[in-house]
Amino acid sequence: EVQLVESGGGLVQAGGSLRLSCAASGFSFDDYAITWFRQAPGKEREGVSSIFSNYDRYYADSVKGRFTISSDKAKNMVYLQMNGLKPEDTAVYYCAASSFRFATIAAAYMDHWGKGTLVTVSS
Numbered sequence: 001e002v003q004l005v006e007s008g009g010g011l012v013q014a015g016g017s018l019r020l021s022c023a024a025s026g027f028s029f030d031d032y033a034i035t036w037f038r039q040a041p042g043k044e045r046e047g048v049s050s051i052f053s054n055y056d057r058y059y060a061d062s063v064k065g066r067f068t069i070s071s072d073k074a075k076n077m078v079y080l081q082m083n084g085l086k087p088e089d090t091a092v093y094y095c096a097a098s099s100f101r102f103a104t105i106a107a108a109y110m111d112h113w114g115k116g117t118l119v120t121v122s123s
Helices: none
Strands: 003-008 009-012 018-025 031-039 046-052 056-057 067-072 077-082 091-098 119-121
Touching: 003 031, 003 091, 018 031, 018 091, 018 119, 046 067, 046 077, 046 091, 056 067
Parallel strands: 009 119
Antiparallel strands: 003 018, 018 077, 031 046, 031 091, 046 056, 067 077, 091 119
16 A cells, blocks of 8 residues: 655744655655645645656756755655745645656646645744
8 A cells, every 4th residue: 555654844934944754655666756745725736846766856946946855765755855944835745656757746647645744934
């Protein structure tokens, strides 16, 4: 059974940092890309960053230069290091897995979703 469990969310001041973790089980990182999405209250879900096989990475323009995605295949973990956080980064962050084997932030490609972790950035 495929499972994705996010952790690491919390409350941080603007300009601060957080590292989100996505623990994956039930599949191989060789076969799936992992993508971070977020959804702020009253807004549509937004793709944030994606990674496949530790060399194919993609970032949304809104987080480029501030967020870094990485993976640890041995631990089946994907991380999202978020620096320079802004109040507009406040959202529930989800990780998702895609069997299409390339980095993408398009939700239509996702096969499995986690339940999310809340990030709140205060001004």
